[in-house]
Amino acid sequence: xxxxxxxxxxxxxxxxxxxxxxxxxxxxxxxxxxxxxxxxxxxxxxxxxxxxxxxxxxxxxxxxxxxxxxxxxxxxxxxxxxxxxxxxxxxxxxxxxxxxxxxxxxxxxxxxxxxxxxxxxxxxxxxxxxxxxxxxxxxxxxxxxxxxxxxxxxxxxxxxxxxxxxxxxxxxxxxxxxxxxxxxxxxxxxxxxxxxxxxxxxxxxxxxxxxxxxxxxxxxxxxxxxxxxxxxxxxxxxxxxxxxxxxxxxxxxxxxxxxxxxxxxxxxxxxxxxxxxxxxxxxxxxxxxxxxxxxxxxxxxxxxxxxxxxxxxxxxxxxxxxxxxxxxxxxxxxxxxxxxxxxxxxxxxxxxxxxxxxxxxxxxxxxxxxxxxxxxxxxxxxxxxxxxxxxxxxxxxxxxxxxxx
Numbered sequence: 001x002x003x004x005x006x007x008x009x010x011x012x013x014x015x016x017x018x019x020x021x022x023x024x025x026x027x028x029x030x031x032x033x034x035x036x037x038x039x040x041x042x043x044x045x046x047x048x049x050x051x052x053x054x055x056x057x058x059x060x061x062x063x064x065x066x067x068x069x070x071x072x073x074x075x076x077x078x079x080x081x082x083x084x085x086x087x088x089x090x091x092x093x094x095x096x097x098x099x100x101x102x103x104x105x106x107x108x109x110x111x112x113x114x115x116x117x118x119x120x121x122x123x124x125x126x127x128x129x130x131x132x133x134x135x136x137x138x139x140x141x142x143x144x145x146x147x148x149x150x151x152x153x154x155x156x157x158x159x160x161x162x163x164x165x166x167x168x169x170x171x172x173x174x175x176x177x178x179x180x181x182x183x184x185x186x187x188x189x190x191x192x193x194x195x196x197x198x199x200x201x202x203x204x205x206x207x208x209x210x211x212x213x214x215x216x217x218x219x220x221x222x223x224x225x226x227x228x229x230x231x232x233x234x235x236x237x238x239x240x241x242x243x244x245x246x247x248x249x250x251x252x253x254x255x256x257x258x259x260x261x262x263x264x265x266x267x268x269x270x271x272x273x274x275x276x277x278x279x280x281x282x283x284x285x286x287x288x289x290x291x292x293x294x295x296x297x298x299x300x301x302x303x304x305x306x307x308x309x310x311x312x313x314x315x316x317x318x319x320x321x322x323x324x325x326x327x328x329x330x331x332x333x334x335x336x337x338x339x340x341x342x343x344x345x346x347x348x349x350x351x352x353x354x355x356x357x358x359x360x361x362x363x364x365x366x367x368x369x370x371x372x373x374x375x376x377x378x379x380x381x382x383x384x385x386x387x388x389x390x391x392x393x394x395x396x397x398x399x400x401x402x403x404x405x
Contacts, residue, residue, distance in 0.1 A: 001118065002026045004045040006036040006062065007080070008054045012103065016049060016080070016110075023111040033057040037065055041072065047118050052081040052088065060095055067096035076118045078156075080105070084182060086212070093262060099156035102181050109180060117156040122287045124322060124403040125151045128167020129396075131294075131328055131342070131364035132195050139370035144399030146170070147195040148293060148364060150324060154284050157264055158184035158212075162280060162291045163196045164203065167399060172204045182210045188254075188266065189217035190293055191277035192228040201233055201240055211247035218268075218276040219253040226251035254278060269316045271295040272309060273341040281316060287405045290320040290357070293364045297347035302338070314355040321405045323352055327362040327396075330377050342366075345380045353390035359403075360385070362396040 003025050007013045010031060017027045028043055030036040033054045040048060048066065052059035059079060066072055078099040079092045089100045099117030101110075128134075128146030135145035147165030154160070161171065164187060175183060183205045190196055205211045217225035229251070230242045242249075256278075259266040267281040272295055279292040292313070298305035317323050328342035342364065352360040362381060365374055378396045385392050397403070 001046040002028075002043070003047045003049060003114075004028045004030065004036065004040055004043055005049045006030050006033055006054070006059075007049075007051040008032070009051070012051070012080075012105075015105065019105065019107055019110055020114070025111075033059065033062045037062060040066065040075075041069060045075065047076040047078060047114065049078045049080050049114070052079060052083055052092075060091060063092065063095045063097055078114060078117050084210070097156075106179070109178065113180070116153070119155045120285050121155070122284055122289065122321075122405040123153040124289060124324075124405065125153070125171075126167075126397045126399055126401045127151065127171045128163075128165045129363055129365060129399060130367060131326075132367045134166045135367045139372075142371040142398060143365075143374055143396065146399055147199075148190075149199075150291060152282055152289055154264055157262065157284075158186050158214075160264070160282060161185055161187045163188075163190055163293070164198075164200045165195050166199045168199050169202050170399065172202065176204055182212075183208070184212045184214075186214045186261070187216065188278075188280050188291075189215065189225065190271075190279070190291070191218055191273065191275060192220065192225070193275075193294070194232075196294075197229065198232060200229055201238060206245045206247050206249070209246040212250070213245075213247045214250045214252065216252045216254050216259075216266075218270075218278040219255050220276055224251065225253050267316070269313065271313075272297070272306070277341075279313075279316065281320070288320045289405070290317040290323045290325070292317065292323065292325040294341055295326045295343055296339075296341045297343045297351060298338070299334070299344075299347065304339070310351070310354075314351060317351070317357060318355045320355070320357040320359075322359040322361055322403060323355070323357040324361045324363050325351070326364040327377065327381065328364050328366050330373070330380060333366070345377060346384050349381050349384035349388060349390070352392045352394075353385060353388040356390075357392055359393045359395070361403075362394070365396075 005016045013029045020027045050059045076098045080101045082103045127149035146167035148163040149165050149167030150162045152160040265283045268278045271277045271279045282289045327348045329344040334344035382394050
């Protein structure tokens with residue numbers, strides 16, 4: 001990339017240039033924000049890295065002026081500052097910054113952080129794919145035996161996490177290993193059944209002061225999502241209570257609604273499952289990720305099948321780049337499990353075909369299913385899609401699988 005670095009501190013400027021150049025990037029440096037405003041339009045860089053606290057013109061003013069120029073619309077802007085306050089982060093985003101990094105830089109992670117912010121990619125990672133309860137052992141070595149957790153990374157944005165099954169422990173370990181300083185995470189719970197919430201206390205970023213963790217979940221009538229999470233951590237059940245979290249914690253009850261977080265939009269839909277359960281659609285940079293778990297579609301001819309609901313659901317996930325959805329049972333297993341709130345192969349395939357999704361990912365596997373059973377379920381789903389003449393890529397991702405959109 002062509003990178004233009006602006007900072008009145010010559011030592012920081014030299015270090016940034018050295019690290020980026022050693023990674024193969026072309027770097028122009030400037031010690032004056034006013035000079036940078038003059039030179040950046042001529043240089044046409046891919047990315048500007050700017051300090052905030054500079055004489056004559058501070059970094060916020062520089063961002064504002066750069067964003068006023070239509071010829072620089074594609075320019076990525078990253079703030080690099082010692083100021084770690086939430087206000088400054090928010091202000092930078094409001095003015096048009098794409099990312100915000102804190103000094104001093106870490107040589108081992110700085111370049112990757114810049115690349116992730118500049119990238120237009122959306123990264124989906126699977127941390128747990130089974131349902132109901134963890135099933136470690138030789139039968140689940142290939143796909144893993146942890147319960148639901150999926151993360152979505154968008155460059156320059158907080159981390160988005162869907163559900164807090166036992167898989168979130170692996171995500172927690174990775175975040176700690178990255179040592180990236182303050183962390184902001186937005187968690188979206190599908191519903192408060194234990195396999196989706198009971199590993200919340202083991203998400204280490206919750207205990208670190210300075211982190212911000214938002215937990216969003218479906219409205220439960222007389223119980224808020226905060227009460228639901230707090231109740232499972234009362235002392236009789238767990239030795240650590242929610243009061244011992246060090247992070248700034250925000251709870252939000254959700255209904256069917258739409259939420260906007262800068263370039264990221266989250267839409268919700270109530271699903272067919274006992275109690276209040278929400279499906280999520282994340283839209284960002286032209287990509288669409290749909291997370292629809294714990295959802296029963298019912299077979300044709302079943303009196304509980306709701307065609308109006310099925311059409312609404314198809315519209316909700318229509319054209320998704322990836323539909324991650326409850327496919328708990330193979331077709332021959334489902335008749336004994338009708339009314340349990342989960343779906344089988346043929347109905348999931350029909351939904352994916354009707355909604356013309358690009359990728360279908362089978363999720364929330366029955367705890368009695370081994371890796372070999374899931375292989376058979378995947379083969380049956382692909383056969384069902386072929387029978388429907390649907391051009392849908394289908395897979396059953398394992399824990400640790402990344403999907404770049």
